[in-house]
Amino acid sequence: MPPAGEIGEAPAAPCCSESADERKDVEEKSDINITALVGNEQVNEDADNGDLPSYVSAFVEKEVGNDLKSLKKLDKLIEQMTENKMQLEEQVLTISSEIPKRIQNALKNAEESKQFLNQFMEQETHLFSSINSHLLTAQPWVEDLGAMINQIEEIERHLAYLKWISQIEELSDNIQQYLMTNNVPEAASTLVYMAELDIKLQESSCTHLLAFMRATVKFWHKILKDKLTSDFEEILAQLHWPFITPPQSQTVGLSRPATAPEIYTNLETLFCQLLKLQTSDKLLTEPKQLPEKYCLPASPSVILPLQIMLTPLQKRFRYHFRGNRQTNVISKPEWYLAQVLMWIGNHTQFLDEKIQPILDKVGTSVNARLEFSRGLMMLVLEKLAADIPCLLYDDNLFCHLVDEVLLFERELHSVYGYPGTFANCMHILSEETCFQRWLTVERKFALQKMDSMLSSEAAWISQYKDITDVDEMKVPDCAETFMTLLLVITDRYKNLPTASRKLQFLELQKDLVDDFRIRLTQVMKEETRASLGFRYCAILNAVNYISTVLADWADNVFFLQLQQAALEVFAENNTLSKLQLGQLASMESSVFDDMINLLERLKHDMLTRQVDHVFREVKEAAKLYKKERWLSLPSQAEQAVMSLSSSACPLLLTLRDRSLQLEQQLCFSLFKIFWQMLVEKLDVYIYQEIILANHFNEGGAAQLQFDMTRNLFPLFSHYCKRPENYFKHVKEACIVLNLNVGSALLLKDVLQSASGKPPATEALNEVGIYKLAQQDVEILLNLRTNWPNTGK
Numbered sequence: 001m002p003p004a005g006e007i008g009e010a011p012a013a014p015c016c017s018e019s020a021d022e023r024k025d026v027e028e029k030s031d032i033n034i035t036a037l038v039g040n041e042q043v044n045e046d047a048d049n050g051d052l053p054s055y056v057s058a059f060v061e062k063e064v065g066n067d068l069k070s071l072k073k074l075d076k077l078i079e080q081m082t083e084n085k086m087q088l089e090e091q092v093l094t095i096s097s098e099i100p101k102r103i104q105n106a107l108k109n110a111e112e113s114k115q116f117l118n119q120f121m122e123q124e125t126h127l128f129s130s131i132n133s134h135l136l137t138a139q140p141w142v143e144d145l146g147a148m149i150n151q152i153e154e155i156e157r158h159l160a161y162l163k164w165i166s167q168i169e170e171l172s173d174n175i176q177q178y179l180m181t182n183n184v185p186e187a188a189s190t191l192v193y194m195a196e197l198d199i200k201l202q203e204s205s206c207t208h209l210l211a212f213m214r215a216t217v218k219f220w221h222k223i224l225k226d227k228l229t230s231d232f233e234e235i236l237a238q239l240h241w242p243f244i245t246p247p248q249s250q251t252v253g254l255s256r257p258a259t260a261p262e263i264y265t266n267l268e269t270l271f272c273q274l275l276k277l278q279t280s281d282k283l284l285t286e287p288k289q290l291p292e293k294y295c296l297p298a299s300p301s302v303i304l305p306l307q308i309m310l311t312p313l314q315k316r317f318r319y320h321f322r323g324n325r326q327t328n329v330i331s332k333p334e335w336y337l338a339q340v341l342m343w344i345g346n347h348t349q350f351l352d353e354k355i356q357p358i359l360d361k362v363g364t365s366v367n368a369r370l371e372f373s374r375g376l377m378m379l380v381l382e383k384l385a386a387d388i389p390c391l392l393y394d395d396n397l398f399c400h401l402v403d404e405v406l407l408f409e410r411e412l413h414s415v416y417g418y419p420g421t422f423a424n425c426m427h428i429l430s431e432e433t434c435f436q437r438w439l440t441v442e443r444k445f446a447l448q449k450m451d452s453m454l455s456s457e458a459a460w461i462s463q464y465k466d467i468t469d470v471d472e473m474k475v476p477d478c479a480e481t482f483m484t485l486l487l488v489i490t491d492r493y494k495n496l497p498t499a500s501r502k503l504q505f506l507e508l509q510k511d512l513v514d515d516f517r518i519r520l521t522q523v524m525k526e527e528t529r530a531s532l533g534f535r536y537c538a539i540l541n542a543v544n545y546i547s548t549v550l551a552d553w554a555d556n557v558f559f560l561q562l563q564q565a566a567l568e569v570f571a572e573n574n575t576l577s578k579l580q581l582g583q584l585a586s587m588e589s590s591v592f593d594d595m596i597n598l599l600e601r602l603k604h605d606m607l608t609r610q611v612d613h614v615f616r617e618v619k620e621a622a623k624l625y626k627k628e629r630w631l632s633l634p635s636q637a638e639q640a641v642m643s644l645s646s647s648a649c650p651l652l653l654t655l656r657d658r659s660l661q662l663e664q665q666l667c668f669s670l671f672k673i674f675w676q677m678l679v680e681k682l683d684v685y686i687y688q689e690i691i692l693a694n695h696f697n698e699g700g701a702a703q704l705q706f707d708m709t710r711n712l713f714p715l716f717s718h719y720c721k722r723p724e725n726y727f728k729h730v731k732e733a734c735i736v737l738n739l740n741v742g743s744a745l746l747l748k749d750v751l752q753s754a755s756g757k758p759p760a761t762e763a764l765n766e767v768g769i770y771k772l773a774q775q776d777v778e779i780l781l782n783l784r785t786n787w788p789n790t791g792k
Contacts, residue, residue: 063077161206161209164201164209164213165209165212167197168194168197168212168213168216171190171193171194171197171216172194172216172220174186174187174190175187175190175191175194175220175224178190179223179224179227184224184227184228184273185269185273185276187220187224188224188228188273188276188277189276191217191220191221191224191276191277191280192276192277192279192280194213194216194217194220194280195217195221195279195280195283196279197213198210198213198214198217198280198283199279199283201213214283214284217280217283217284218284221277221280221281221284224277225274225277225281225304228270228273228274228277229274229308231266231270232267232270232271232274232305232308233308235263235266235267235270236267236308236309238263239263239267239350241309241312242309242312242313242316242343242346242347243346243347243350244346245346246342246345246346264354267354267358268358270305271305271355272358272362274304274305274308275303275304275305275362275364277304278303278304281301281304282300282301285301287300287301288378288382290381290382290385291385293431293432294381294385294427294428294430294431295427295430295431295497295498296381296423296427297421297422297423297497299374299422299423302371302374302375303364303366303371306355306368306371306372306375307375309372310372310375310376313343313376314375314379317336317339317340317376317379317383318379320336320339321335321336321339321383322383330387330390330391330397331391331397331400333384333387333400333401333404333405334404334407336380336383337380337404337405337407337408340376340377340379340380340408341408341411341412341416343376344369344372344373344376344412344416345415345416347372348369348416351368351369351372352368352369355368356368356369369416369417370417370418370419370422373412373416373418374422374423377412377418377422377423377424377425378423380408380425381423381424381425381427381428384405384425384428385428387401388401388428388434392433392434392437393437395441395444395445398437398438398441399441399445402429402438402441402492405425405429406491406492408425409424409425409426409495412424413495420495420497424495424497426495426496426497427497429496430496430497430498430501435501435504439504439505439508442489442492442505442508443508443511443512446485446489446508446512447512447515449481449485450482450485450512450515450516450519453477453478453481453482454478454519454523456477456478458477459476459477459478460476460477460478460534460535460538460539461476461477461538462474462475462476462477463477463480472667472668473541473544473545473548473667474538474541474665474666474667475541475542475545475667476538476539476541476542478542479541479542479545479546480545482516482546483545483546483549485512486509486512486513489505489508489509489512490505490509490558492505493505494558499561499562499565500565500569502562502565503562503565503566503569506559506562506566506591510591510592510594510595513546513550513592513595514595514598516546517543517546517595517598517599517602520539520542520543520602521602523535523539524536524539524602524606527539528609531606531609531610531613532610532613532614532658532661532662534665536606536610537662537665537666538665539606540603540606540607540610540666540670541665541666541667541670543599543602543603543606544603544667544669544670545667546599547596547599547600547603550592550595550596550599551590551592551596553592554590554591554592554593554596555590559590559591559592562591563590563591566591603670607670607673607674607677608677610662610674611674611677611678611681614654614655614658614662614678615678615681615682615685617654617658618651618654618655618678618682618685619685619689621650621651621653621654622650622651622685622686622689622690624647624650625645625647625648625650625651625690626689626690626693627647628645628647628694628700628703629700630694630695630696630697630700630701630703630704631694631695631696631697631700631785632697632699632700633697633699633700633702633703634699635697635698635699636698636699636702638699639699642702642703642706642710644706644707644710644711645703645707648707648711648712652711652712652715655682655712655715656715659675659715659716662674662675671719672719675716675719676726679716679723679726679727680726682727683726683727683728683729683730684729686708686727686729686730687730687733690704691704691730691733691737691780691783692779692780692783694783695783695784695785696737696783696784696785697784697785697786698786701734701737701738701784701786702738704734704737705734705737705738708727708730708731708734709724709731709734712727712730713727713731728770728771729771729772732768732769732770732771732772733772733780735767735768735769736767736769736772736777736780736781737780737783737784739767741786741787741788743767744781744784744787745787745788747763747764747767747777747781748778748781750763751763751774751777751778751781752778760774761774764777
């Protein structure tokens with residue numbers, strides 16, 4: 001307990017009611033439990049550290065301190081401590097009684113485990129010695145048995161080998177028996193089975209067996225093929241195959257109609273039997289392949305029956321178009337290309353009506369007409385591969401060859417439905433050396449064509465100038481010819497087999513567009529002094545037309561596919577930024593964007609030059625109108641009829657004449673841009689140079705409004721419904737200048753009292769002012785001279 005004097009010096013506890021003390025006691029009870037638990041842990045730690053007295057002192061100081069009222073907690077604290085002490089003693093007694101029992105159990109388990117382990121060790125030693133003894137005893141048996149097993153396996157292999165030989169000989173004997181009895185279908189079926197066995201044996205390492213099997217298959221295949229081919233050719237001869245004349249004059253209908261069903265039945269039988277030999281034919285015949293540099297798509301050989309049907313045509317082709325024959329002229333590729341197309345056309349009907357049903361009945365997916373066309377196409381490809389190196393560096397011959405090949409390809413695909421996935425002439429033209437030469441020649445002839453079209457006398461004249469409905473774009477002949485040239489180039493390369501080749505042609509087209517743009521720019525610079533002249537306008541129409549067509553092409557499916565291919569190439573080569581790649585991928589940009597942007601910039605520059613030229617003429621014509629005496633003009637009441645200011649006539653005449661001139665020379669879209677750009681400049685000019693530069697009495701303001709609303713604005717009413725909306729500065733200035741005096745005074749007061757506040761804006765909107773700012777309206781009001789004399 002502290003001395004009485006110290007009690008008096010201690011800070012006085014705040015006076016509070018009994019209910020407050022009780023609430024405090026409840027809170028302290030909950031704290032005692034926590035403190036007691038924490039205290040127990042700290043007692044243990046401090047006891048271990050030998051510092052128990054200091055802990056007790058600190059604990060009492062914390063719980064009691066200098067507050068006498070806290071002594072009330074002592075009973076509760078002692079009671080709590082006693083309970084904790086009893087709990088701890090119970091825990092110590094419980095643990096001290098259980099631990100010895102657990103230790104004894106653990107020791108007992110360890111002893112038992114040790115005994116089991118010893119027993120297992122003894123058993124393991126005994127088993128180990130027994131196994132070793134058994135292995136030593138059995139070793140001679142194992143060696144003898146292994147030798148016997150090896151002998152057995154070798155005998156089994158020999159037996160299997162002999163079985164295969166026996167099976168091959170048996171099948172061979174069967175084929176021989178079938179042929180002796182003239183049972184060709186069964187012989188063919190047996191050969192098919194033998195060929196399938198040959199395929200199964202391909203993984204075997206028995207080279208002699210494989211050779212024997214292959215030789216046997218080859219032997220019987222040749223015999224059967226020769227026999228069936230001979231019979232098949234006889235049937236074809238009776239049908240007058242091949243058909244050299246067009247379908248209309250063919251005599252396929254036999255001279256003896258009664259025998260026709262029998263012939264077609266024999267045709268079907270032999271065709272099916274030859275089809276059976278297809279399996280063995282694939283094993284024995286290597287398909288003819290052109291060098292890998294042509295990158296032809298992989299394709300199986302033409303089916304055997306159609307190979308036989310193609311043989312006479314192949315002989316005719318090689319006879320006429322190889323060697324020193326007069327028909328083999330390197331400068332006339334159209335001869336053999338037309339011949340192949342004629343053969344396909346001559347035989348299409350027969351193949352569709354007679355051969356295709358046989359293939360459908362057998363269950364194969366082969367299309368007879370396409371298979372026949374594929375066989376003839378190989379002749380063309382071989383001929384092209386042989387001829388192209390001979391004329392590669394003769395531009396005229398090479399260009400002629402490419403033209404004829406493209407015409408041939410177009411007819412082959414469009415008329416006869418030849419798929420683009422099959423080997424075709426475009427694969428030959430895509431070979432690196434040939435393709436680069438094609439690009440070079442294409443560029444050379446395109447540039448020559450551009451030179452001729454720009455130097456033509458009719459280069460800047462529209463072909464349709466006399467036909468209003470057709471000549472909306474007013475396209476000069478050179479621009480239309482150039483875009484036709486680009487379109488033709490697109491048609492020429494769009495069937496190329498790979499996207500990379502198409503992209504190279506696309507780059508050529510873009511280079512040509514850029515070259516033509518540069519040429520147009522050069523001609524335009526020569527015509528700069530006559531920016532309103534016919535040729536200058538024709539150049540502008542050409543630029544606009546090319547840009548419009550390129551923008552349309554950008555949405556074409558073909559160019560969208562090229563854009564996707566270009567995106568993949570750019571992504572692989574990292575030649576574009578992520579932003580540009582994203583724009584390409586999302587179709588925000590196109591493959592022609594660079595060209596379109598350059599053309600649009602040129603178009604804007606040319607239009608700006610025209611607008612500036614007309615605007616200079618307008619300013620020159622407006623000099624008298626600027627000097628009009630707006631302060632001394634008579635009021636509207638003093639005039640019988642309002643009339644146009646005489647000084648405004650040159651201005652309006654210039655505008656009218658130039659507008660009519662350019663409307664006739666420019667296409668609609670360009671002229672619309674032109675007059676809107678001109679009106680924008682004219683609106684600002686009249687507002688700043690005429691209205692703001694003068695003061696107006698009542699008559700002057702009325703005259704200005706009459707000149708503008710009844711004469712200037714209607715000049716452009718032919719081009720839009722409300723031309724005054726393009727003259728917002730002038731229109732609103734006329735409104736301010738022509739307000740009656742009362743409204744003008746009221747507006748002036750509102751603007752002065754509510755500067756920059758909503759009431760000012762509302763007041764302006766009420767009188768029709770939306771464009772002009774408040775300060776501009778105040779300036780315009782000060783330009784009025786017809787204010788009442790109020791002493792202000």
